[in-house]
Amino acid sequence: MPTTGIINGTLMRLYKDAVAIGYATSCQMNISSAMREILTKDSAAGGWREVKKGQLSGTLSTEALYAGPGDASTNYLFDDLFTDLVAGTALTIKFTTDVVGDNVYTMSAICTSLDLNAGVEENVSYSASFEVTGAIVKTTKA
Amino acid sequence: MKLRLLKEWNGKPAGKVGVFLSEYGEQMIKDGIAELLDEDYVVEDMPKKEEVKQDPLYIPIPVPMSYFNDEEQEENITKPKNK
Numbered sequence: 001m002p003t004t005g006i007i008n009g010t011l012m013r014l015y016k017d018a019v020a021i022g023y024a025t026s027c028q029m030n031i032s033s034a035m036r037e038i039l040t041k042d043s044a045a046g047g048w049r050e051v052k053k054g055q056l057s058g059t060l061s062t063e064a065l066y067a068g069p070g071d072a073s074t075n076y077l078f079d080d081l082f083t084d085l086v087a088g089t090a091l092t093i094k095f096t097t098d099v100v101g102d103n104v105y106t107m108s109a110i111c112t113s114l115d116l117n118a119g120v121e122e123n124v125s126y127s128a129s130f131e132v133t134g135a136i137v138k139t140t141k142a
Numbered sequence: 143m144k145l146r147l148l149k150e151w152n153g154k155p156a157g158k159v160g161v162f163l164s165e166y167g168e169q170m171i172k173d174g175i176a177e178l179l180d181e182d183y184v185v186e187d188m189p190k191k192e193e194v195k196q197d198p199l200y201i202p203i204p205v206p207m208s209y210f211n212d213e214e215q216e217e218n219i220t221k222p223k224n225k
Contacts, residue, residue: 011184018166019152074147074160098143098163098184 002101002140014062015076015094022075023065025125029095029105030059031136058132060093060109066116066124078114078126085111090133100141107136143167144183145176161185 003011014021021027034054043050066078084091088110096104109130116126143164147156151170154160161183162170170176 013184015163018163020161022160072158074145074151074154074158074162094163096163 001099003097003099007097007102011097011099012095013097014060015096015098016080016091018094019074019076021062021064021081021128022071022073022077023067025063025065027062027095028060029136030061032057056135058107058109058136060095060107060130060132061127063125063127066118066126078116078128081111081114081128085114091130093130096141098141102141104139104141105136106139107132108134143178144180145170146179147176149175151175 009026012027013024014027033056035051036054037049038052039045039048039050064078067073069079071077083089090108090110092106093109094104094106096102109132111128112131113129114126115128116124118124143162144159145162145167146159147154149156159179162176164181167176167178171178
């Protein structure tokens with residue numbers, strides 16, 4: 001049964017293949033459409049800009065707390081993303097609540113940046129950014 | 143769902159715990175790779191920051207000796223006036 005009402009953001013998270021990106025505190029997916037200008041001397045728009053849809057693109061980002069190799073977790077962590085970024089590996093990412101009936105956004109994405117932050121008397125945290133390559137496919141979890 | 147690995151998986155040793163998509167997790171359980179810990183689990187326990195309670199600081203303020211000259215009279219202030 002799909003989630004009713006407004007979905008709690010805590011439950012919606014990024015999964016690499018089927019494994020959660022660990023210790024995430026926030027996840028974002030951005031989808032945008034570039035516009036191409038079609039204004040010509042023949043247009044009847046009176047000088048106003050006219051556009052049509054161009055390239056579709058997507059980005060992902062997440063912020064998470066950092067845990068090193070000593071962490072007792074199988075989740076996808078900073079070190080895994082580091083390896084992927086260096087190798088330029090395209091990852092299969094799902095953005096979902098994992099609740100039956102809810103949406104699952106599936107895409108292939110390449111990790112483009114990692115920012116590791118270590119403040120005094122603060123949790124070590126990082127942010128990761130991904131560029132989507134190809135289509136973002138929306139399905140419903142069966 | 144939250145699973146514990148029973149066998150090495152993707153370079154991660156047995157005994158490690160993680161959050162998996164349910165379809166995939168169910169298959170891992172069937173294949174004997176992992177055991178189920180919590181079916182509805184979505185978010186792992188975040189490492190918590192230890193709260194440090196600071197002791198109150200008492201800072202001695204230097205005062206001249208004359209400050210204590212009228213100390214006895216000051217105590218009289220608390221006594222009722224009309225007696």
